[in-house]
Amino acid sequence: MSTKDQLLLYLKENQGNWVSGELISNNLSVSRSAIWKHIHKLKEEGYTIESAPKKGYFLSKASDPITADEIREGLCTKVFGRKNIICLKETDSTNTRAKELAAQGAPEGTLVIAEKQTKGRGRRGRNWFSPPGGGIYFSLILRPAMPPGETPRITLMTAVVLAETLISLVKLNLRIKWPNDILVNRKKLAGILTEISADMDAVNYIIVGLGLNVNNLFENSPQDIKKNATSILIETGNRVPRIKFIQNYLKLYEQYYDMFKKNDFEPIMNRWRELADIIGKQIRVDVIGKTHIGEVMDVDNDGVLILKDDQGRLQRIFSGDVTLARQVSARSLKKGG
Amino acid sequence: MSTKDQLLLYLKENQGNWVSGELISNNLSVSRSAIWKHIHKLKEEGYTIESAPKKGYFLSKASDPITADEIREGLCTKVFGRKNIICLKETDSTNTRAKELAAQGAPEGTLVIAEKQTKGRGRRGRNWFSPPGGGIYFSLILRPAMPPGETPRITLMTAVVLAETLISLVKLNLRIKWPNDILVNRKKLAGILTEISADMDAVNYIIVGLGLNVNNLFENSPQDIKKNATSILIETGNRVPRIKFIQNYLKLYEQYYDMFKKNDFEPIMNRWRELADIIGKQIRVDVIGKTHIGEVMDVDNDGVLILKDDQGRLQRIFSGDVTLARQVSARSLKKGG
Numbered sequence: 246m247s248t249k250d251q252l253l254l255y256l257k258e259n260q261g262n263w264v265s266g267e268l269i270s271n272n273l274s275v276s277r278s279a280i281w282k283h284i285h286k287l288k289e290e291g292y293t294i295e296s297a298p299k300k301g302y303f304l305s306k307a308s309d310p311i312t313a314d315e316i317r318e319g320l321c322t323k324v325f326g327r328k329n330i331i332c333l334k335e336t337d338s339t340n341t342r343a344k345e346l347a348a349q350g351a352p353e354g355t356l357v358i359a360e361k362q363t364k365g366r367g368r369r370g371r372n373w374f375s376p377p378g379g380g381i382y383f384s385l386i387l388r389p390a391m392p393p394g395e396t397p398r399i400t401l402m403t404a405v406v407l408a409e410t411l412i413s414l415v416k417l418n419l420r421i422k423w424p425n426d427i428l429v430n431r432k433k434l435a436g437i438l439t440e441i442s443a444d445m446d447a448v449n450y451i452i453v454g455l456g457l458n459v460n461n462l463f464e465n466s467p468q469d470i471k472k473n474a475t476s477i478l479i480e481t482g483n484r485v486p487r488i489k490f491i492q493n494y495l496k497l498y499e500q501y502y503d504m505f506k507k508n509d510f511e512p513i514m515n516r517w518r519e520l521a522d523i524i525g526k527q528i529r530v531d532v533i534g535k536t537h538i539g540e541v542m543d544v545d546n547d548g549v550l551i552l553k554d555d556q557g558r559l560q561r562i563f564s565g566d567v568t569l570a571r572q573v574s575a576r577s578l579k580k581g582g
Numbered sequence: 583m584s585t586k587d588q589l590l591l592y593l594k595e596n597q598g599n600w601v602s603g604e605l606i607s608n609n610l611s612v613s614r615s616a617i618w619k620h621i622h623k624l625k626e627e628g629y630t631i632e633s634a635p636k637k638g639y640f641l642s643k644a645s646d647p648i649t650a651d652e653i654r655e656g657l658c659t660k661v662f663g664r665k666n667i668i669c670l671k672e673t674d675s676t677n678t679r680a681k682e683l684a685a686q687g688a689p690e691g692t693l694v695i696a697e698k699q700t701k702g703r704g705r706r707g708r709n710w711f712s713p714p715g716g717g718i719y720f721s722l723i724l725r726p727a728m729p730p731g732e733t734p735r736i737t738l739m740t741a742v743v744l745a746e747t748l749i750s751l752v753k754l755n756l757r758i759k760w761p762n763d764i765l766v767n768r769k770k771l772a773g774i775l776t777e778i779s780a781d782m783d784a785v786n787y788i789i790v791g792l793g794l795n796v797n798n799l800f801e802n803s804p805q806d807i808k809k810n811a812t813s814i815l816i817e818t819g820n821r822v823p824r825i826k827f828i829q830n831y832l833k834l835y836e837q838y839y840d841m842f843k844k845n846d847f848e849p850i851m852n853r854w855r856e857l858a859d860i861i862g863k864q865i866r867v868d869v870i871g872k873t874h875i876g877e878v879m880d881v882d883n884d885g886v887l888i889l890k891d892d893q894g895r896l897q898r899i900f901s902g903d904v905t906l907a908r909q910v911s912a913r914s915l916k917k918g919g
Contacts, residue, residue, distance in 0.1 A: 392901065393730060393780075396730070439782050440786075442779050443777065443778055444776060445734050445737055445761060445776050446705050446706055446901045548782075563731060564782055564783045
């Protein structure tokens with residue numbers, strides 16, 4: 246173990262308490278100046294460490310840096326995130342980075358993660374607000390042997406994994422919003438952006454991007470973000486260690502992905518239907534250049550939303566923006582619709 | 583017009599005849615050494631020019647270089663191939679090059695073309711034999727506003743455009759082989775490789791790659807190529823100018839693509855069905871890990887092959903390798919199948 250790692254371990258054992266430089270120096274048998282140098286490095290990596298004359302050093306309980314070492318420590322996966330983790334202080338978009346790596350041959354399970362995205366992307370060219378400090382922005386590379394037509398299932402599966410991971414960590418009244426968001430109290434907690442490279446026979450790679458608001462408070466955020474976004478901290482009042490979420494998510498993802506590859510999709514889809522709670526609901530779906538209103542009959546195994554309009558016709562909708570009927574103004578809902 | 587272009591024009595006007603350096607020098611008012619220099623450049627670009635003392639210069643009638651200028655001269659398109667043509671002496675794969683350019687934002691209609699591919703690709707990781715001298719290997723970048731599920735239609739449309747272009751230029755008894763080849767006398771004349779980049783809502787870009795054997799003779803080719811591949815020259819005994827094919831193809835492609843974007847797909851699909859001549863036929867389809875045998879009921883508008891097996895069950899097949907029943911051994915065809 247390197248001196249820096251020994252120092253970090255020592256600070257973690259005393260997390261939330263001041264430890265003097267002298268004590269550290271004696272315990273680890275290193276000079277005071279070496280300690281100062283390593284503390285500096287740890288702070289650069291994202292650890293929240295205070296220092297004060299006579300008091301020494303203080304690792305804050307809120308310290309929650311995302312580093313490859315932190316993710317790997319205690320990670321219970323076979324492949325995902327084990328070998329290839331790319332942690333960035335800042336990037337334009339983790340999906341864009343992951344696509345570049347995948348095009349260069351990066352293997353399945355490669356994880357690209359950033360503390361901040363300057364051009365975080367959502368569906369349909371929308372932005373995903375990605376300030377530093379409390380969010381998780383990462384992208385996973387998958388290489389399943391499947392035709393491109395089946396890839397929407399990956400988005401459905403990811404939503405279930407995401408929801409289940411959250412439920413296992415905190416008490417949240419969440420709902421999956423078709424096709425790719427997680428809402429709490431109608432506000433956006435997380436979003437998924439799935440991108441593919443394929444020929445007509447088979448997928449080359451899939452990038453599954455995730456944006457999750459963990460400990461964000463959105464205090465200095467634009468008005469529409471404050472209005473439409475929420476975080477675990479806002480909803481529960483509690484901080485969730487981001488590393489814990491990432492580790493649990495990767496573990497569960499690998500389990501579900503194994504089921505998926507064995508064609509065992511039905512249980513995943515059934516759980517999706519429970520978590521989405523959309524079947525039987527009156528909704529409006531805005532598709533580019535079109536609006537559909539009607540009752541949701543199903544979301545099928547290919548992720549297609551089956552809507553029955555007020556004339557009893559069934560519409561197959563591949564993607565769009567859903568509004569629940571209670572939010573649809575009476576004006577735009579036809580009688581009996 | 584540059585001196586080199588003037589020289590080329592002069593040689594073209596006298597194509598198939600010797601013209602003396604002195605005559606050129608007098609006509610174009612340039613020195614003999616300047617002529618020699620420009621001839622050298624033209625030969626580098628791929629023009630077949632002979633030179634001999636006392637006789638002068640000779641532009642062969644078989645000279646058939648592919649250059650951006652040659653493609654543009656007489657090209658009747660609005661967008662395709664007008665601004666962005668990348669001509670390469672040699673590359674690994676034009677699809678790979680086009681993908682890189684598309685990822686960097688290259689516009690719709692960009693054309694990447696090579697005289698030789700060192701790693702020409704076909705479906706399912708297969709190679710496309712791409713020697714220099716007689717083939718056409720190019721890739722077109724498309725950016726249609728459509729969901730990824732509809733992209734197989736692009737392959738169907740491309741096959742029709744390819745077949746129609748060939749029919750307009752030469753007398754060939756060709757057949758479209760589902761999903762993406764053109765056969766003449768059961769041998770491979772051309773292949774299409776469609777690759778996509780997309781998210782679940784929309785296509786980002788589509789690369790439509792084409793390999794076509796025009797004036798190849800396959801004399802020094804591997805045995806399996808000699809057995810399974812053919813060219814226009816082999817089938818008809820006539821050389822087709824490659825530039826002519828490219829220009830006609832691009833023009834027709836643009837016309838069909840405009841129809842396609844207006845959702846006018848039915849006529850394209852009907853023509854596909856005529857040219858494929860597969861409906862009602864007994865076939866075997868090899869899919870990864872599976873073989874289907876039965877009668878083709880249809881290839882639907884999404885490019886899915888609908889097969890009825892000997893028990894009357896309908897199978898929906900997205901992609902695979904087709905063998906016609908007359909080629910299927912009696913052993914593997916069930917009675918009544």
